[in-house]
Amino acid sequence: MSVHGLPLCGRAALSAAWAAVVALAATGCTEERALSPRPPAERTVVSLVPSATEILFALGAGDRVVGRSIYCRYPPRALMLPAYGSYTDVRVEELLAVHPDLVIFNTSKADSYGRLTAAGIRCIAPPTDTVQQVYETIEVLGAEVGAADRASALADGLRERLEAVRRRTASLPRVRTLMVFPSVLGEGNQVSVIGRGTFVSELLDAAGGENVVEAEGYPRVHFEKVSQWPIEAILISAPGDIAPGLTDEQYREPWMRWPTIPAVASGRVVVLREAYLTIPGPRMADAAELLERTLHGEAAAGTSTSWGSSGKMPLPLMGRMPMPRYGPQTSVCPAAAGDAGGGAL
Structure with a gap:
């Protein structure tokens, strides 16, 4: 049929x-490894999770994202980055050749997570099952790339907008x-x-x-x-x-x-x-x-x-609602751009 x-x-x-x-995109693990010796503001990142990719660009750290997964399609600039596979089927050898300081997974149970960790690459898998976990992941990624203040502003802006929605629909x-x-x-x-x-x-x-x-x-x-x-x-x-x-x-x-x-x-x-x-x-x-x-x-x-x-x-x-533009040095958080913009895998 x-x-x-x-x-x-x-x-x-x-x-x-x-x-x-x-x-998979919304499920993570809090297991972490020792911090990369490179200062946060200089770290390069491969993000295999769409939401993490969007967060990094929203924090103004898009220029330090050097790879993605095939599911990371936003912002448009992310499509210009090389894709190293899916969530769990990662081309480890190619990724190792890039020498990233950090690789973001959706789960620490992936075989490639263990292989990269064994090779000395720092890997994390922050969870995003709930709204609160999304806020926390924004803060975690902000700390990882030296954008803690922007991360706090972005998380606060999202909280305010969600609370505004809740107030409008309460009655x-x-x-x-x-x-x-x-x-x-x-x-x-x-x-x-x-x-x-x-x-x-x-x-x-x-x-x-x-x-x-x-x-x-x-x-x-x-x-x-x-x-x-x-x-x-x-x-x-x-x-x-x-x-x-x-x-x-x-x-x-x-x-x-x-x-x-x-x-x-x-x-x-x-x-x-x-x-x-x-x-x-x-x-x-x-x-x-x-x-x-x-x-x-x-x-x-x-x-x-x-x-x-x-x-x-x-x-x-x-139709689509207006989305924020993630330029090379732009952020959607109020403190950095004066506008919460948008508020994504």
Whole structure:
């Protein structure tokens, strides 16, 4: 069986793969090695984690990032850097030839982590499962590259923006929301979802949503079970570079087979193409604001009605929000640039 030319088994693989990417990107380890002898302000870094790459550029340390993973695609300048593999499949010999002072992983359990450490390369894997851990990782990376003040300012700016989102939605009805990865119906009639205990679920809560998934992490759930949940909104996280050939309508169409789901019956199935939605880094506040606008429209400003109060669907924010520009010596933190900018893997 296929949907618009893409076999369901293929969609299942796509779903599972993207869920794994996000789970790996958001999972870290605090294990560290002895500090590099080079001063922090002079250290060169290979970042294999998209969120860490974005943080480093946001701190104005992009000129010292000398390598990335294939998943590090933002800011655009990062694409000019050599890619040394994925999260766990790293070309160690090529990376060693660069002689970086620091390599950032998403997990210390990767074989390449151990090989690089044994070769005398400092490796770290700071966690970003929760919003608080993202703040802490920003501070850690700031200390690593001699930008502690900028890191504190960036973290504080993100806190302020997230609190502003929470204040705007505090008096609004909660919208029971299901967030899914770029999947529809998968093999075994399952769907990959965003559960609790994740930074995305925290952003959803701040934005006035209520995660209908009780499980933690990024589980796969039988669709029959999902169809019984009182879901008011379905948000499909489908970055354009994951399956560029699929249209929003193609992502929504299979859900239309389940009109008993309240969100489907009322047409509240929204495809979100913004990659930063699932990247725990400097654009995290942008993600919260995107969710706020998607769920409540202008209701947070007191000028319209949200889904949770009348069932009226606000116009979904389908386009990209303005993103900060990470130039050679620029930062998105208020202390360095005078503007918190954006607030990403």
